[in-house]
Amino acid sequence: MRDVFQTDLDALREQLAEMGVLAARAMRDATTAVLTSDGELAERVMAADAELDVARDRCDETVQRLLALQAPVAGDLRLVMTAVYCADKIERMGDLAAHVADTARIRHPECAVPAELTASFTELGTIAAGMADRLVELIGRPGHGGFAELDDTDRAVDSRHAAVMAAVTDPDWPHGIPSATSLALLARYYERFADQAVSVAKRLDFVVTGVIAA
Amino acid sequence: MRDVFQTDLDALREQLAEMGVLAARAMRDATTAVLTSDGELAERVMAADAELDVARDRCDETVQRLLALQAPVAGDLRLVMTAVYCADKIERMGDLAAHVADTARIRHPECAVPAELTASFTELGTIAAGMADRLVELIGRPGHGGFAELDDTDRAVDSRHAAVMAAVTDPDWPHGIPSATSLALLARYYERFADQAVSVAKRLDFVVTGVIAA
Numbered sequence: 048m049r050d051v052f053q054t055d056l057d058a059l060r061e062q063l064a065e066m067g068v069l070a071a072r073a074m075r076d077a078t079t080a081v082l083t084s085d086g087e088l089a090e091r092v093m094a095a096d097a098e099l100d101v102a103r104d105r106c107d108e109t110v111q112r113l114l115a116l117q118a119p120v121a122g123d124l125r126l127v128m129t130a131v132y133c134a135d136k137i138e139r140m141g142d143l144a145a146h147v148a149d150t151a152r153i154r155h156p157e158c159a160v161p162a163e164l165t166a167s168f169t170e171l172g173t174i175a176a177g178m179a180d181r182l183v184e185l186i187g188r189p190g191h192g193g194f195a196e197l198d199d200t201d202r203a204v205d206s207r208h209a210a211v212m213a214a215v216t217d218p219d220w221p222h223g224i225p226s227a228t229s230l231a232l233l234a235r236y237y238e239r240f241a242d243q244a245v246s247v248a249k250r251l252d253f254v255v256t257g258v259i260a261a
Numbered sequence: 262m263r264d265v266f267q268t269d270l271d272a273l274r275e276q277l278a279e280m281g282v283l284a285a286r287a288m289r290d291a292t293t294a295v296l297t298s299d300g301e302l303a304e305r306v307m308a309a310d311a312e313l314d315v316a317r318d319r320c321d322e323t324v325q326r327l328l329a330l331q332a333p334v335a336g337d338l339r340l341v342m343t344a345v346y347c348a349d350k351i352e353r354m355g356d357l358a359a360h361v362a363d364t365a366r367i368r369h370p371e372c373a374v375p376a377e378l379t380a381s382f383t384e385l386g387t388i389a390a391g392m393a394d395r396l397v398e399l400i401g402r403p404g405h406g407g408f409a410e411l412d413d414t415d416r417a418v419d420s421r422h423a424a425v426m427a428a429v430t431d432p433d434w435p436h437g438i439p440s441a442t443s444l445a446l447l448a449r450y451y452e453r454f455a456d457q458a459v460s461v462a463k464r465l466d467f468v469v470t471g472v473i474a475a
Binding site for chain 1: 445
């Protein structure tokens with residue numbers, strides 16, 4: 048019985064890690080699509096989002112089977128409960144990457160990001176996808192401290208988000224209102240992607256410590 | 262043992278319903294604050310959001326106790342798992358209401374919503390808060406069909422959201438870019454609030470049917 052349980056727990060970890068890989072890839076590709084106005088790549092990112100939905104459902108099924116058959120306790124129970132939460136957050140990260148890709152698609156063939164904001168969005172994409180990469184590592188080899196680390200990284204995202212908002216609401220913004228509103232939303236997708244990553248890291252710490260950080 | 266279990270399950274339902282009440286009130290008050298530029302009310306909504314965070318943590322604790330002590334199966338297990346998911350979504354609804362309130366606060370003493378969009382945002386607030394009210398009823402007396410109903414209501418939110426986006430990206434928009442970007446984000450908070458309500462209703466159906474709607 049115990050061996051089956053351990054196998055299911057390992058499967059759960061692998062499923063979550065695989066979701067993290069998909070989210071990181073989606074964000075990286077979506078950022079490329081939005082920066083280079085690559086409509087085909089944008090479509091591919093949006094289509095691939097269905098994989099994350101399926102992966103989330105598979106995680107939920109594994110969790111239900113584990114709970115129904117094994118009645119885990121303490122640290123194992125925390126891991127199982129955390130998996131439900133994290134799978135949902137990572138699935139949402141995929142949605143947000145798809146929103147980034149959709150912005151590329153909507154504004155195609157025009158480029159959604161004007162030259163003066165290329166650096167900001169390149170950084171947002173690199174940092175956000177890197178946070179998803181880091182989650183994959185944390186899921187595979189959990190240890191306390193992921194939350195503090197990603198919370199710190201999140202500040203770098205917030206500062207770029209603030210810089211974009213300052214640029215698009217500047218009275219001298221030269222690219223018109225549709226561009227400004229689209230970029231405000233675009234920056235928010237990155238900010239929310241990073242927020243989800245932080246909340247996953249917080250829950251992963253909880254698996255180890257049994258305490259949810261404030 | 263069974264009685265303790267039923268008491269815990271009832272407590273979980275009550276905790277979730279209470280969260281729904283808080284989310285509905287937050288959205289109603291936040292909408293009033295943003296439409297009347299009531300800075301004090303906005304501050305109160307933002308401060309009250311901490312109550313929802315506490316309520317969510319209490320739900321999680323009840324769930325953990327239930328799982329650790331009672332090993333529920335089938336429908337009961339689905340309810341317990343669903344509670345984790347729903348508590349998180351309703352807590353997020355509170356965050357979004359707080360974002361609406363924050364928009365009122367940031368633009369105070371100016372009114373964030375110009376006269377020509379008052380009707381749209383009044384409707385968004387009424388429909389969104391009504392969706393939270395409906396969740397409270399569905400949590401208290403679950404029956405299959407809540408998802409289809411709220412998914413239908415969500416279309417009314419989406420159409421108002423689209424109308425606001427069309428207005429603020431119109432070349433003749435007279436209120437400037439900061440107002441346009443702020444209103445685009447504001448409309449998105451309502452849209453996301455409604456999305457969370459739909460996903461809660463979907464999971465509540467699942468408690469009854471054992472099947473997650475596509």
